[in-house]
Amino acid sequence: MTQQQHHSVHHHKGIKGFEGLLLFVGIGLCWQVTTTMLPLHDSTLYPSPAVTFKALQDSFPELLKGTLSSFLILIPGYFCAVILGAMWGIVAGTVGWLHRAFDPFAKVVAPVPPTVYIPYAIALMPTFRISAILVVFIGVFWPVFVNTAAGAAAVPLRYRDNAGILGFGRFEYMWRVVFPAVLPNIFAGMSVGLALAFILLTVAELFGANEGLGRFVQYYADYADYPRMVAGILYTGGVTFGSMALLDFVKRRVLFWVR
Amino acid sequence: MSVIKSDAEGYSHRVGNEGEVDTDSSIEFSVENLSFGYDSSLVLKNINLKIARGEFIAVLGPSGCGKTSLLRLLAGLETPVGGKILHRGDVVTGPNITRGVVFQDYSLFPWLNLRDNLVIAINKARKGLSKAERDQIAEEYLDLVGLPGVGFKHPYEISGGMRQRCAIARSLALGSPVLLMDEPFGALDPVNRLRLQDLLLLLSRNNSNRRTIVFVTHDVEEALYLGDRVIVLGSNPGRIIAEIKVPFEGKHFRHDLFQSKEFRELSQQIAALYHEDIERQLEIGSVVGEGEMI
Incomplete structure (x- = not known):
């Protein structure tokens, strides 16, 4: 009886997983069919899966090196922005006059697309890496700050009541109550910020990098080596997906209590 | 029977065993001409009340009569618009750990x-x-409220009754001489409700250094079972319509008590007061309704 139930549950799960793969398989098949069976199969602009995966395999060491270079920009920019955005968001969201002072400013500055800062940042900073870190920082800071400050300004009354009863001072209130209470907001900002960080990173690398994922794609496009270019796009997609999945995993572990 | 109807101002000053508690050191709370509300509409009007140390006060009233507001004012979570509250002689200006609070279902x-x-x-x-x-003491408090060995669990993993037990344990751990409870068993099923009432009585009475407890409820029998004194609030604006000294000292065996003639009469008497107020509210409502029709 239980055995059977278990079996049916697994069966059901299997079907659901299968559904998720449908589009991948369908698009892959389309790709295969259109490149091998239609007359455009020898076009260099549209490499077949086999050619692309060969290119991916060949340039794997170079891609790994590019990933390292890109992450040396992404990680410092991203985590500095998350830490400062969350801290400042908690303070600005909790202290009334700071909130009133920062809210209008954030409303004006946060929506500016951070890509417009790239040329100036490159001109302003001594190295490309520092300018790219700065751009990623700006891009991630605002979504984290805005989300956190909004959450901190609207901490549920029940948490404030309990903090009062327990005799928390202002700092203790921020650290022990506001910070955990706004963790869902911080993670929401982090998700938006991470997607944005990858966009900013690759765009910045198109402008002026010597290595990195965006640079890889740009470089082989310049030399019309489209199999490698497509391989670079697929690889970058994979790295982005992997990073988002990792963030999602961490988020679920940290926010276990959110129902 | 010591049902004391207060006058039109809602003014009533009688406390427990009169004469014994009128010295300052034995008074926990002194509420003086307290009013509370928003803009033009008053939630509470001219409340006067003295609560003795170690007394168990049940505040009884229909929903919307301001009993939760009164409790929050005692805790310092709200600011009065008129009058004041003295806690052991000091004006209450904000919450602190001398006054523990158990909320309906969100204390943790x-x-x-x-x-x-x-x-x-x-x-x-x-x-x-x-x-x-600290962990050891926490486990001891959990033991005390009947939650042994579940300290590792999170609030979402346990039932509402267990959460309220833990909330009571937290108030005890805080060491507050005053315990303010806002319909703490209101969201529980009947069995857990009775169990927690008994637990609360056990914790509050079997102690040489008794805590002062203010317990808000809309259940007449709960108020009579738990309280040394019952304060009945009427609504619109909230005011004290009666104070009842509960005459069942040391007679807390639920079954015998609930069967006794005295208990039934008293609870009927309070229920009648209650209904008078509710009917008055309905009348006001219907007059307004007719006026609107014309």
């Missing part, structure tokens, strides 16, 4: 397990304990 932080929810309170009550000592 959901991101902390039960032990850590208590450890926060223990940290406030006693400084300089090691982590092991």
Whole structure:
């Protein structure tokens, strides 16, 4: 009886997983069919899966090196922005006059697309890496700050009541109550910020990098080596997906209590 | 029967065994001409009340009569618009750990397990304990309220009754001489409700150093069973319509008590007061309704 139930549950799960793969398989098949069976199969602009995966395999060491270079920009920019955005968001969201002072400013500055800062940042900073870190920082800071400050300004009354009863001072209130209470907001900002960080990173690398994922794609496009270019796009997609999945995993572990 | 109807101003000053409690050192709360509300509409009007140390006060009233507001004012979570509250002679201006509160169902932080929810309170009550000592004390409090060995669980993993037990444990761990409870068993099923009433009586009476408890409820029998004195609030604006000294001292065997003639008469009497107020509200409502029709 239980055995059977278990079996049916697994069966059901299997079907659901299968559904998720449908589009991948369908698009892959389309790709295969259109490149091998239609007359455009020898076009260099549209490499077949086999050619692309060969290119991916060949340039794997170079891609790994590019990933390292890109992450040396992404990680410092991203985590500095998350830490400062969350801290400042908690303070600005909790202290009334700071909130009133920062809210209008954030409303004006946060929506500016951070890509417009790239040329100036490159001109302003001594190295490309520092300018790219700065751009990623700006891009991630605002979504984290805005989300956190909004959450901190609207901490549920029940948490404030309990903090009062327990005799928390202002700092203790921020650290022990506001910070955990706004963790869902911080993670929401982090998700938006991470997607944005990858966009900013690759765009910045198109402008002026010597290595990195965006640079890889740009470089082989310049030399019309489209199999490698497509391989670079697929690889970058994979790295982005992997990073988002990792963030999602961490988020679920940290926010276990959110129902 | 000591049902005391107060006058039109809602003014009533009688406390427990009169004469014994009128010296300052025996008074926990002194509420003087207290009013509370928003803009033009008053939630509470001219409340006068003295609460003795160690007394168990049940505040009874229909929903919307301001009994929760009264409790929040006593806790310092709200600011009065008129009058004042003195706690042991000092004006209440904000919440602090001398007045523990148990809310209906949100006293615990959901991101902390039960032990850590208590450890926060223990940290406030006693400084300089090691982590092991604090955990040990937390487990002892959980034991005391009938939650042995579940300190590692989180609030979302346990039932509403268990959460309220833990909330009571937290208030005890805080060491507050005053315990303010806002319909703490209102969201529980009948069996857990009775169990927790008994637990509360046990914890509040079997103690040489009795805590002062203010317990808000809309259940007449709960108020009579638990309270030394019952304050009945009427609504619109909230005011004290009666104070009843509960005459069943030391007679807390639920079954015998509930069967007794005295208990039934008293609860009927209070229910009648209650209904008078509700009917008055309905009348006001219907007059307004007719006026609108014309």
